[in-house]
Amino acid sequence: MSDTNAKPDARAIVSLLVLSAIVGLNTVDRNMFGLLLPQIKQDIAISDAALGFLIGPAFMIVYSVAGLPIAWLADRSNRRNIVVAGLALWSGVTMLTGFAQTLAHLLVARIALGVAEASNMAPTSAIIGDLFRGGYRVIAMAVFAAGGPIAIMVFFPLIGAVAAKGEWRSAYFMMGAIGIGVALAALLVVREAPREVPAADLPELIPAGLFAVAFRMLRSPSFGLLCAAGTMISISLGAMTAWLPSFMQRVHGLDPRGTGLLLGMYRGGFGVVATLAAGLIVTLLMRRDQRWLAWSPMLLTLGLIPAQLLLLLADGPTGWHIGLALDSILMSAITPCLLALLVTLLDSRVRATGAALYLLIFNLVGQSIGPLAVGTLNDGVFVASGSHAIRTSMLIAPAALAVGAGLLAALSVRQSRELAH
Template sequence: MNAEAESAGDDKPRVGDWNFPAIYSLGFLCLISVFNYLDRAILGLALPLIKEEMQVSDTALGLVSGLAFVLFYAILGVPIAWAADRWNRRNIIAIGFAFWSVMTVATGFIANIWQLAIARFLMGAGEAAGLAPSNSMISDTFRRERRPLALAIFGTANSIAFIALFPIAGWIATEYGWRTMFVAAGLPGLGLALLFFFTVREPERGAVEDKPSRFANVNFRETIGFLRGTRTYLLILLGVTFMGANVFAAGAWTPTFLNRVHDMTIAEVATSIGPVRGVLGAVGILAGGLMIDRLGARWTAWRIRIPALACILVGPAEALFLLGDPQWLWLLGFGLTSFLTLIHQGPIYAATMNVVGVRMRALAVAILIFCASLLGQAVGPLAVGILNDALQPEFGPLAIRYSLLIIAITPVLAGICFWAAAASYRRDMTRAEGD
């Protein structure tokens, strides 16, 4: 922030730095995101148990784990984000958190696959209020230079869920059943939603920017028109969609893959593989965020190229994990994918915040989520399920090994898109500032 802006803001608290309110807000948003990922991910842990109890096909499980959740999650995310660009984001997040927690608890009481699908529909509607408004709040709490690291820390939520809560969920499922696991996962969210509402402040929009944006007040049509004309954003949108197919298909089917191919029990997956993925994922996210946080202004394009390279490397790592026969070989592939897969998240979302106006941020992220979810989560898990059923007569339980090769292709395509986006990044940042 320049001297003139600092002098003009002497009469109000300093913003955009690592002070206690900023850290507390970021930490709480990260905690909410931990439950966001946990509540949707534990279905993948429960799929073998649900299949055994309800006697349904892998195609049906793919539909429930993908399309049933993502339909409301993706579609409602856009109007919720539009509201978050105009109204109190903290309130929207708190209401959504409470609602999806109720739906998680309700999942523990379903009696058939149709009720499970309905519960997933409604859970997706609640979780649509989480990610986009949270990214917008963080972007109004930390300055442009600090956003990649702040959003990288926020991006560790998925890893924290695997490290701290996934083993507990697996133990509960083993000892008390998968229904109890859903009830235990959902109940804490109700109290945390209230605590978030009463203890976190809504940040002032644009307060951490170097100068006011000429896009301070725009309607929906103007926002869409601006995004359509932003080359960096469009390429990021395509890349995030490809990564969505990787992340969601892997999340839904990896526990089943380990169970069928490597004879691991649900408890073993939850207490060993889950935390390993979480730890390595967190290290990768933070390493990428710290590296990019240290880049100077002349290295702007590398703020996108580094995550692009990470995504490209995910492809061969996934193939190694899926096709490796000696245990050390597939474990090496698993470790590499865990480290590399989410490196892109913080920097790419930070880049998105930098190429749009301050009143466009939540909607811009929601559209990313819409495409990544609707195509990635709907198509990814379902495609694997369909291929499992189609290849099962020839390969038996090992069919999933070849079906999951989808997740080795899509990250390479994502990396190519991110690399191309770097060419226009600096120009589009200047355009977002109104110069």
């Protein structure tokens, strides 16, 4: 049996940093569409409902469905190669998005991006889960998750500056080229992590096929509660990520450059600190009581509800700035906690498959519903409110969090009972 308290070596740390950079590009390349949405809408006539579909279901359905077979393959082959090939592919798609001229072009680009980006989260989480054990796993997941806000901090202001000049297409060309360069570097630096159980032994240990394995996981009450809670958090995250740039421009009158700078500072700068701090704090708390692994995401989700209400409903700049800061901090802090809890609940033999199943539910339901619901409500129920319709529509975000917090509370109780025995 491997030593769960063994310190990671230098190769593991370097691989983690590169994988963190890759997930950062994954985050920016999918979410830059929301940042550039006002400029895209000016160039290509599209309704809010159609934009919500492009941001949500058009990307998330294929992203979620493709992730499961890719992860199943990753559990049986070289995960590093899958991650690097996926990065190269989605970077190429990102560059091609800059040539889009119609709604149909954007639809094809979002679908292709979804398939390619599905190669990242589950195999990468599995690699990190094998590279880092015990308390080091939470810290590693925090560093990994920090890649997203770091990339937003670095690239959103740059993308916003490019968009302010009317060059939203150039932003896509730029990000695609950067991704291809990182893919080449990752091929040289990252190595496949040794599994706790060799991949060659998997057919004997788990004779069932992909769907049988998935069904067995869903029969686990703890895994089911985590998936349901994650879905609610995902609805909130999807709605806020997709429509916050438009909210800031429509309701508070910011321009693309100002929006990019503000989101880069809050979502990026605050997000990095919050992600790393959460990993460190939860690791220290777990040394006192292992139940903090389940308690922490529940408490963070509860704190997010008033933060989002303040962000969406405050009229004065002081109020909504505080709300944006708190929302950025708490949402970023949740990510490593949920990932660490996920990989802890999963059998190491099917860790990538289990992570992909969680992400399938998290994204297919949550991040499809969130953006689409806001766009549809903007064009329908609240259309009479004009530019302020988006403020009311986005209230589905804190409402979803309230349900998620209840589900995480139930999971916390269950985990506490299991640890007590």
